């Protein structure tokens with residue numbers, strides 16, 4: 696998978712050189728390229744923003760530098776992208792996007808080419824997204840209901856969530872199966888040595904070796920945690936009102 700990231704703070708994306716994503720880059724599993732939006736300006740001050748039409752505080756990112764950056768990326772990938780006929784995905788982290796969830800990460804992990812646009816200021820001129828729809832599948836996606844100063848932090852999270860699902864990036868693909876949200880529920884609690892720690896013991900069931908009962912216990916724990924912390928994830932009939940659970944205690 697190729698991932699291009701466009702930003703005015705390229706140094707923010709250095710975290711993509713570290714750990715599993717960094718290893719996948721070095722092994723060629725992920726082809727991640729970082730682009731400075733200011734390289735696509737033509738004035739002496741390398742201007743990327745201007746005042747908002749209609750007034751209001753803050754500045755808005757000009758569409759032209761973005762269009763030049765995106766055209767350059769599309770042109771550099773034209774052969775590969777055209778190979779399967781699919782347009783690259785333009786992924787835009789923004790508070791006004793649809794919610795980024797594990798299901799979205801799974802979907803994006805199937806793309807051959809992602810282009811991530813890191814907005815700053817009050818956002819990017821809306822006409823850029825309308826224009827980009829001819830070259831890209833445009834996806835405006837929110838990490839959550841809060842506002843960041845720029846899309847870089849959200850881009851790191853989204854790239855990690857997607858990148859780790861690309862075959863070969865995570866050593867043991869088994870570890871991708873039983874994780875939070877992969878089955879729609881929160882993950883069960885995990886424990887390791889010592890079996891007794893500061894007078895707190897690991898649940899006996901986990902030391903029993905009875906894998907059937909352990910699996911059932913873990914699923915019960917997932918349900919209890921999801922009911923307590925994220926009832927919104929459960930289908931309506933499974934949230935019992937007033938149902939005390941382990942995680943409530």
Ligand SMILES: COc1cc(COC(=O)c2cn[nH]c2)cc(-c2cccnc2)c1
Pocket residue numbers: 787788789790813814815816817818819836837838839840841842843844845846847849
């Ligand atoms: C592309 O347009 C953007 C992008 C971002 C950065 O992303 C997030 O904040 C985010 C991403 N998921 N959850 C939050 C911030 C704004 C923005 C809007 C209004 C006032 N201030 C800033 C606009």
